Amino acid sequence: xxxxxxxxxxxxxxxxxxxxxxxxxxxxxxxxxxxxxxxxxxxxxxxxxxxxxxxxxxxxxxxxxxxxxxxxxxxxxxxxxxxxxxxxx
Amino acid sequence: xxxxxxxxxxxxxxxxxxxxxxxxxxxxxxxxxxxxxxxxxxxxxxxxxxxxxxxxxxxxxxxxxxxxxxxxxxxxxxxxxxxxxxxxxxxxxxxxxxxxxxxxxxxxxxxxxxxxxxxxxxxxxxxxxxxxxxxxxxxxxxxxxxxxxxxxxxxxxxxxxxxxxxxxxxxxxxxxxxxxxxxxxxxxxxxxxxxxxxxxxxxxxxxxxxxxxxxxxxxxxxxxxxxxxxxxxxxxxxxxxxxxxxxxxxxxxxxxxxxxxxxxxxxxxxxxxxxxxxxxxxxxxxxxxxxxxxxxxxxxxxxxxxxxxxxxxxxxxxxxxxxxxxxxxxxxxxxxxxxxxxxxxxxxxxxxxxxxxxxxxxxxxx
Numbered sequence: 001x002x003x004x005x006x007x008x009x010x011x012x013x014x015x016x017x018x019x020x021x022x023x024x025x026x027x028x029x030x031x032x033x034x035x036x037x038x039x040x041x042x043x044x045x046x047x048x049x050x051x052x053x054x055x056x057x058x059x060x061x062x063x064x065x066x067x068x069x070x071x072x073x074x075x076x077x078x079x080x081x082x083x084x085x086x087x088x089x
Numbered sequence: 090x091x092x093x094x095x096x097x098x099x100x101x102x103x104x105x106x107x108x109x110x111x112x113x114x115x116x117x118x119x120x121x122x123x124x125x126x127x128x129x130x131x132x133x134x135x136x137x138x139x140x141x142x143x144x145x146x147x148x149x150x151x152x153x154x155x156x157x158x159x160x161x162x163x164x165x166x167x168x169x170x171x172x173x174x175x176x177x178x179x180x181x182x183x184x185x186x187x188x189x190x191x192x193x194x195x196x197x198x199x200x201x202x203x204x205x206x207x208x209x210x211x212x213x214x215x216x217x218x219x220x221x222x223x224x225x226x227x228x229x230x231x232x233x234x235x236x237x238x239x240x241x242x243x244x245x246x247x248x249x250x251x252x253x254x255x256x257x258x259x260x261x262x263x264x265x266x267x268x269x270x271x272x273x274x275x276x277x278x279x280x281x282x283x284x285x286x287x288x289x290x291x292x293x294x295x296x297x298x299x300x301x302x303x304x305x306x307x308x309x310x311x312x313x314x315x316x317x318x319x320x321x322x323x324x325x326x327x328x329x330x331x332x333x334x335x336x337x338x339x340x341x342x343x344x345x346x347x348x349x350x351x352x353x354x355x356x357x358x359x360x361x362x363x364x365x366x367x368x369x370x371x372x373x374x375x376x377x378x379x380x381x382x383x384x385x386x387x388x389x390x391x392x393x394x395x396x397x398x399x400x401x402x403x404x405x406x407x408x409x410x411x412x413x414x415x416x417x418x419x420x421x422x423x424x425x426x427x428x429x430x431x432x433x434x435x436x437x438x439x440x441x442x443x444x445x446x447x448x449x450x451x452x453x454x455x
Binding site (some may be wrong): 009010013014039042043044046047048049052054055084085 | 142143144145146148161164166167168169170183184185
């Protein structure tokens with residue numbers, strides 16, 4: 001299984017415990033994790049279902065720069081972390 | 090019962106309550122979060138607050154108990170952008186960046202709401218904000234391609250006027266896309282900016298209605314054919330429901346500004362908050378004033394009692410001025426955190442705070 005965790009800055013708005021979902025593309029994995037908290041999806045994705053530009057997705061500690069297609073394949077044991085990018089004031 | 094004033098700011102929503110003469114900030118909601126617009130729905134007493142989270146997009150919250158509790162609702166969102174057809178190459182992002190305006194539908198259309206956004210999509214809810222649908226006829230209007238950004242990168246809808254006589258008749262102010270009206274509830278739209286002039290364009294294009302920059306648009310409740318506009322290039326008035334606009338001679342100290350409010354009962358009275366010029370967005374000579382006309386724009390009074398008259402650099406945005414339904418109490422708030430109220434139709438002002446976050450909108454609840 002793939003684990004997906006959302007940072008506290010996101011859980012501040014919509015609570016979502018760490019999720020364990022089946023292997024698949026990063027898109028499949030994120031969408032699968034967000035089924036536990038559908039209201040969180042609009043915080044992670046924009047209207048076109050791309051990762052928001054001020055949200056950062058890491059896979060096993062490596063940032064994923066591609067935001068639209070999310071075709072990277074994830075297997076058992078992979079870890080996904082969704083955080084906010086450091087902007088604002 | 091006195092109305093509550095809702096103040097949408099860069100760092101949360103404030104509720105201000107008073108007894109007519111004395112007002113106090115009573116509550117603070119969404120502390121630290123940018124609130125871009127607020128709506129108090131007179132049909133059922135609901136409050137709506139639009140948020141623009143820096144990282145996580147636009148959100149909409151609703152309270153059915155005057156702020157005691159809030160529920161996150163659906164936010165307006167664009168449909169999937171087509172990959173073929175006339176809009177496949179649309180350079181405008183199909184993603185809501187800002188809820189710039191919120192309006193209740195007709196008095197008998199309980200639950201119907203309108204949201205004007207940046208980029209300039211108009212959305213409708215028929216279930217009190219539980220779901221939203223993009224108005225396709227306006228979004229697919231071919232002339233949208235020529236709309237311009239103003240203070241933002243893209244055009245946006247900041248004014249939504251629902252005709253109190255007929256909720257199918259709606260007038261929009263778009264920066265920079267002119268004034269648009271529908272008489273069939275949004276099935277079709279007409280550009281109605283005739284008479285406006287854009288002096289920021291080449292002279293041969295100045296009359297182009299589709300390129301006008303109305304900063305704010307208001308309508309007299311008692312005589313809805315009377316509309317006022319604070320335009321980028323001055324003040325305009327229409328006496329025939331927006332079919333034609335007449336330029337009003339710039340009053341002292343300036344005809345430039347963003348905000349306008351009009352008397353709900355007296356079609357000849359309106360208030361404006363002047364700034365020096367588009368290239369210098371501060372009060373003229375550091376003196377903050379409100380101008381008021383009582384004769385349809387033929388003449389103006391300069392009202393300053395209680396407003397800072399020296400070294401004042403407040404700018405009032407387009408939604409930073411509001412008036413109660415009796416036309417007597419006004420609220421005024423600035424991007425530099427000043428908030429003032431007037432109990433006598435603008436003649437004198439009481440400062441409530443110099444220290445608020447930048448204010449996007451003030452709205453009386455009743």
